[in-house]
Amino acid sequence: MSRILDLLKAFAGICKTQPLDQSFWKVRGSEITIDLEDIPELQKKDGAVYLKGQTLSVPVLVVRRPDNSYLCVENRCTHMGRKLDPEPGGKTLRCCSVSHSIFDDRGNKLTGPAKGPVKVYPSREIDGKLVIDLT
Ligand code: FES
Numbered sequence: 035m036s037r038i039l040d041l042l043k044a045f046a047g048i049c050k051t052q053p054l055d056q057s058f059w060k061v062r063g064s065e066i067t068i069d070l071e072d073i074p075e076l077q078k079k080d081g082a083v084y085l086k087g088q089t090l091s092v093p094v095l096v097v098r099r100p101d102n103s104y105l106c107v108e109n110r111c112t113h114m115g116r117k118l119d120p121e122p123g124g125k126t127l128r129c130c131s132v133s134h135s136i137f138d139d140r141g142n143k144l145t146g147p148a149k150g151p152v153k154v155y156p157s158r159e160i161d162g163k164l165v166i167d168l169t
Contacts, residue, residue, distance in 0.1 A: 041132070043130070044130060044131060044132045044134070045132055047116045047117065047130050047131055048130060049084075049116075049117045049118070049119045049130040050119050051082045051083060051084050051095065051117070051118075051119050051120070052075070052083060052084070053083065053084055053085070053086055053087075054068070054073065054075075054083035054084065054085055054096075056087055056088060058072065058073055059085055059088075060088070061088045061089050061090055064167065064168045064169045065165055065166065065167055065168065066085060066090070066094065066165070066166040066168065067163050067164070067165050067166075068085075068096065068163060068164045068165075068166070069162065069163055070159070070162055070163060070164050071162050075098075076096065076098050076104075076164075077098075078098065079098055079099070079100045079102070079124065080097070080098065080099075080100065080120055080122055080123070080124055081097070081098045082095060082096060082097040082098070082119070082120045083095075083096055084096070084109045084117065085109075086109075092108050092109075092110060092153075092168075093108070093109040093110060093117070094106055094107070094108065094109055094155065094166065094168075095107050095108075095109035095117070095118050095120075095127070096157075096164070096166070097120040097124060097127075098124075099124035099139070100123065100124045101124075104157050104159070104164055105120075105124065105127075105139055105154070106154065106155040106156075106157045106164075106166045107127065107137075107141055107152050107153065107154050107155065108141075108152050108153040108154075108155075110152070111129040111130075111131065111135055111148055111152070112135075112143070112148040112149045112150045112151070112152060113129065113131065113133060113135055113146065113147045113148040113149060114131060116129050116130045116131040117129075117130050118130065118137070118152070121136075124139070125138065125139050126138055126139065126144065127139075127152070129146065129148065133146050133147050134146055135147060135148035137151065137152050139154075140154060141153060141154040155167055155168055
């Protein structure tokens with residue numbers, strides 16, 4: 035039953051990762067700032083959220099890696115634009131579509147029909163906040 039449900043979700047492009055409430059993040063110029071302290075998904079290793087809305091021109095996936103660093107990528111597969119989920123271990127990302135393209139933690143396509151890499155954004159942690167550079 036779970037396999038059928040997973041297949042239906044893949045057809046619909048439904049990911050496991052949930053959007054982050056816009057009250058926890060801000061866009062200023064080419065930077066996003068996220069208040070990390072009140073976000074349980076980003077307190078745990080392999081946890082993730084995605085950002086969409088405000089003035090963002092692209093959705094962004096934020097993943098907390100096992101080494102406690104953050105991976106921030108454009109949350110749009112280069113095949114048909116579906117969202118991405120982190121895979122356990124924090125080293126790869128998987129597209130939520132049926133075709134399941136896989137990307138490494140530098141955004142490079144490993145498998146699947148994706149047409150190229152996904153963009154990875156540098157980030158830094160400052161005083162309990164994560165700042166993502168979109169340039
Ligand atoms: S949209 Fe990602 S593999 Fe098709």
